Amino acid sequence: xxxxxxxxxxxxxxxxxxxxxxxxxxxxxxxxxxxxxxxxxxxxxxxxxxxxxxxxxxxxxxxxxxxxxxxxxxxxxxxxxxxxxxxxxxxxxxxxxxxxxxxxxxxxxxxxxxxxxxxxxxxxxxxxxxxxxxxxxxxxxxxxxxxxx
Amino acid sequence: xxxxxxxxxxxxxxxxxxxxxxxxxxxxxxxxxxxxxxxxxxxxxxxxxxxxxxxxxxxxxxxxxxxxxxxxxxxxxxxxxxxxxxxxxxxxxxxxxxxxxxxxxxxxxxxxxxxxxxxxxxxxxxxxxxxxxxxxxxxxxxxxxxxxxxxxxxxxxxxxxxxxx
Numbered sequence: 001x002x003x004x005x006x007x008x009x010x011x012x013x014x015x016x017x018x019x020x021x022x023x024x025x026x027x028x029x030x031x032x033x034x035x036x037x038x039x040x041x042x043x044x045x046x047x048x049x050x051x052x053x054x055x056x057x058x059x060x061x062x063x064x065x066x067x068x069x070x071x072x073x074x075x076x077x078x079x080x081x082x083x084x085x086x087x088x089x090x091x092x093x094x095x096x097x098x099x100x101x102x103x104x105x106x107x108x109x110x111x112x113x114x115x116x117x118x119x120x121x122x123x124x125x126x127x128x129x130x131x132x133x134x135x136x137x138x139x140x141x142x143x144x145x146x147x148x149x
Numbered sequence: 150x151x152x153x154x155x156x157x158x159x160x161x162x163x164x165x166x167x168x169x170x171x172x173x174x175x176x177x178x179x180x181x182x183x184x185x186x187x188x189x190x191x192x193x194x195x196x197x198x199x200x201x202x203x204x205x206x207x208x209x210x211x212x213x214x215x216x217x218x219x220x221x222x223x224x225x226x227x228x229x230x231x232x233x234x235x236x237x238x239x240x241x242x243x244x245x246x247x248x249x250x251x252x253x254x255x256x257x258x259x260x261x262x263x264x265x266x267x268x269x270x271x272x273x274x275x276x277x278x279x280x281x282x283x284x285x286x287x288x289x290x291x292x293x294x295x296x297x298x299x300x301x302x303x304x305x306x307x308x309x310x311x312x313x314x
Contacts, residue, residue, distance in 0.1 A: 089260030104298030108244040111266040117296045131294040143260035
């Protein structure tokens with residue numbers, strides 16, 4: 001059975017490690033792909049460069065997108081997704097360590113589907129991953145998205 | 150902090166042209182004792198005042214803005230996507246979480262709603278038991294997953310959402 005891929009866009013290796021650990025503890029076994037910069041994320045989603053093997057790097061069902069990235073920011077990537085004709089329906093959850101209200105507002109204005117604060121506590125991170133699974137992988141209808149050659 | 154009705158309950162606004170479906174959600178909330186304060190609207194016109202200062206019937210004490218909107222996609226003459234779009238472009242209320250509901254499965258409108266910024270898109274469940282699970286987990290998701298953004302009530306006149314798209 002096909003399992004939805006999750007793309008994590010995160011430049012902090014420690015956060016990636018914790019997130020992977022949380023996915024394991026939450027028993028979410030969906031394939032996890034990681035991009036460490038905004039540019040990398042766009043290349044992944046477009047399926048270009050080192051991501052041109054679309055079988056190895058399938059389109060994700062969900063993107064967990066860190067807001068603060070070197071170079072292109074999470075907002076830049078979100079804007080790119082929402083302006084892309086075939087990818088604009090991709091589900092995007094913004095991740096951040098802060099809870100600045102202006103950032104939350106901006107994320108929703110740009111079309112984010114969720115704004116999540118990274119928990120500092122591992123148990124809470126596991127709970128967050130479980131919630132993501134329930135709502136985005138089990139209960140909800142997934143949008144149709146595709147890459148274009 | 151989410152807006153709440155004073156008794157710790159989060160205001161949930163259900164917009165659906167089916168009175169029966171609204172009743173089912175109300176019952177699911179009640180039977181699961183999920184701490185939502187339930188408000189309802191049958192269409193865009195009756196929903197609009199919930200985002201403005203005076204409330205549905207000009208009631209100044211109503212504990213809104215909503216902490217969560219359940220929004221039926223098919224609202225008869227309009228679509229829920231029209232209202233979703235209006236919410237997302239209206240800066241004071243742009244971060245209200247919106248869960249889209251539909252009686253049918255699949256279709257381009259699912260992507261349309263995610264692209265517009267819906268938090269979730271759910272099929273209306275066929276039975277009350279599943280609806281109860283959904284209502285309960287939506288509350289959990291709201292309090293433990295989503296970081297609430299700033300929401301201000303609209304006091305000035307706002308354009309009709311149907312004229313925006």
